[in-house]
Amino acid sequence: MSIDNQVVVGMSGHIDHGKTSLVQALTGKNTDSLDQEKLRGMTIDIGFAYLEDKVTIIDVPGHEKFVKNMLSGSTGIDIAVLVIAADDGVMPQTKEHFEILKLLNIKNGFVVLNKVDLVENDWIELVKKDILDLTDSSFMHNTKIIETSVIEKIGIDDVKHQIIEMGSTIPSKENTGLFRMHIDRTFSKTGFGTVVTGTVSSGSVSVGETVEILPGNQQSKIRNIQTHGRDVDKTNIGERAAINLNNISSADLSRGYHLSKPKTYQQNNSFIAEISIIDKNKYSIKSNQRVRVHLGTKEVMARISIIKNNIESDQNKVMALFKLENSLVCGIGDRFIIRQYSPVVTIAGGIIHDITRDKVWKEIKKLALDFIGKNRYERLYSIVSAIPSKKPLEYRNIENYLNMSKIEFDSILSNDDRYEIIEHNKISWVVTKANTKLLIESIKKFISDYHTQNPMIEGCNKKVIGQKIKIEENFLTFLLEKMKNNKIIKSNLNFWSMYNFSLGLKDKDLKYKDQILSHLKENDFIDISNNDFFIKNNINKDVFYGIVNYLESKNEIVKIDSNIFVSLNKIKLMKKLISDFFKVNESLSVPEFKEMTNLTRKYAIPVLEYFDKINYTYRIDNRRKLSEVLNV
The missing domain is CATH 2.40.30.10 (Translation factors)
Incomplete structure (x- = not known):
């Protein structure tokens, strides 16, 4: 009989029940390595010994003052050995240690009834009955109870054989792939x-x-x-x-x-977790309760916000948000133990379902409720689905965000077609197909609504779409191009519109279009800083703005600023005059521009500022120079 995987055996139980002596009898090593431990005759810190190459035995302290040390040693236990002294029987720390083992989701174990040489057989049978009551309805239900005596060398080989036999059936540990x-x-x-x-x-x-x-x-x-x-x-x-x-x-x-492994874990201040309470009739967990969280080898204080009690109709199960008083290195899937602030007793255990990061309470609650009843892979899908499109998950950040290796995540991708990898502009994102579909529908609806509200504007600017729907810029570009290739939308310069959308003026508004163009042909400019133009031409402001937006999208007029419009031909003429001027001059002043264009200051200044804005010229003090881009 051989053991293929590394197996960690945890010796737990009440103080002075003989755990350390039993480990020494099994391995030849005294795990009381500290002078203080040897002097007191009890284990204060966790000790380690090796039964064989594949088996590590952990001796955890039994004294109630050192339960947090016990918790440090319990992480990663495959086989729990509950050591109970026959002369004492089941004691307070026996019960607490056993509850901790259950909360850590340990699946395998057995009981060692030690010091049997000190009591009569009738007493042994009574203690065994107490043990069966303790272990009933647990992972040690109907487990083997091995009678031992280190002094008399009774049962030591049986314990060793039981460890080897049980260890040979232990499957590989759940592995994130990250060291x-x-x-x-x-x-x-x-x-x-x-x-x-x-x-x-x-x-x-x-x-x-x-x-x-x-x-x-x-x-x-x-x-x-x-x-x-x-x-x-x-x-x-x-x-x-x-x-x-x-x-x-x-x-x-x-x-x-x-x-x-670098850049895979981080310190966190809050997380969503599912809690299993030892006994709700004995212990309660309330919102804002202060508790001790033990994870790995660390203890921190935390406040609990209850999200839902009695999940899956189990009165001992709670979904909650933990707000830590000091940061803690933790990740998705981590198990932890909860102890009361005072008196310090173990009351519950938990498993982390997600790190909250910058989520608000509404988002946290929605995601936590979505976790209920789901397995690890379905919870993972929920986490990826909940990532906002304004900051989509990049593939390079998988290990840090999901606390699993890229190799493991790739394996999930190959077996779950609900995900997709999107690549654009040297960036790769991990998204769900359902979310991509929703985003495309949101973009379609937004652009369609935009056309309804702005029938005489050719389309919507990409920046506006991104701001309204809250999509990261590069991700939005990918989606727009995808929709364009599928003939859902189209683009003209930076204007995006539905594929079948076409501009058009109502018949009753055609006369106003002609009035506006005629005015520009005769006067070059339209100034609406006062109401004179609207009064003289008997045109409604809303109709005017719709028509000029239409004409602007058709490149027939140019909007200089919020009040001044000019014909495209006039803009082209002024550009040529400026270009010719710079062939023999290094800079241009406002008076020189006024003279060459015959413009008053009212129009000259806005026009020059417009040319600066479109990077045709640029200003140095009170003069302009031709853009270097245009000089190339």
Whole structure:
């Protein structure tokens, strides 16, 4: 019988129930490595030993004061061994440890009834009944109870055999593909420098690779790696690892820090999570309640905002927003434990469904409710669907945003045709086909409505479309071109219109068009800064604006500013006069322009400013020069 994958075995239970002695009997190693631990005769910090190459045994502290240390060691456990002393039976920390194991979603385990040499058989049977009551309706339901005595060497081989047998059936861990390790110890070793230890919770890393240290966003190259007490070139998910970091002081690191592939994880201040309460009749979770969040090897305080109670008709399940008092390195799919602020007892566990980033409460609530009842892949689809089009998800940011490797995400893409990769202008976005369809429909509706409101304007400017529908500029360009290629819309210069749209004036307005053109032919300019033009020509303002917009889109007139219009022919003539002037002059003054065009200052200044605006000329002090672009 062999074990193919790395297996982590967690020894948990009440103080003085013999966990450390049992580990020593199994492995030959005393995991009470600190002088303080040996002096007290109890485990204060987490200890580690190796049963064989593929099996790591974690000895977690049983004293209630050190439950947070126990939580640090419980991350990544595959097999839980609940150690109960026969003379004490089920004790308070036995129950709390067992609840924590359940909340961390551990699937495999068994019970060791230790110190059986100290009690009679009748007492052993009573304790076994209590154990069965404790483990009923859990992952240890009807589990094997192995009787042991370290002193009398009873049952040690049975425990070892049970670990090997159970370990051989453990499937591969759920792997995001990104290297990640929560640091539980740091120290400095002479000749090597800083060493950090922890359990690799996902991915793998090799000597020579660069890792990111959070918090602090420092990067360091790996000098050396040890697993199971041996130097190795690479460490993988599930392994206990000691990693030697280059150019990092151990004084700058401590338990609670986080190692990962660079630019894949970040510190966050809030997240959406599904909570499982141990017993709602005993413990309650309310909005704005202050709690302790334990994730990886870190503890932070947080406030809870309840989004929905009794999800999936389970009174012990809650969907909530966690607002952290201090930032925490966390990602989608992370499991954590919740303890009361005071008294400090474990009350619930949770799994992170999404990082809130810059979402507002309305968006957070909508997304959280959408998560209910969905599996990991459906929640992922909901997350991508909820990303706003004004800032679509770029493929290069997949690892940081979704906390999974590009390889894993590519595998999802190959099996789920609801996603698509859009490429434009050297940018790749990950979007859902449904969202793309909705955006195209929104653009169609906006342009159609624009035509209804502005029947004499050839189309809508792209910038206006982007502002109204809130789409990132490059992404909008892609969508517009896609719609154009499919003959949904068309474009003329920067005006976008429906494919079948055509400009047209109502018959009753044709006479006003002729009046406007006739006036420009005779006077070159129309000034509407007062109402004289409208009064003299008996024309309504709204009709006038519709006609001049129509004529402007047909390139028959030019709008100089909000009040002045000029014929296109006059603009062309003035441009030629300016061009000829600059053939023999370096700069142009307002008086010189007035003289060459026979314009009064009323029109000369706006015309020159218009030429500056379209980059035909540019102003230096009180003179103009011809644009360098036009001089090329």
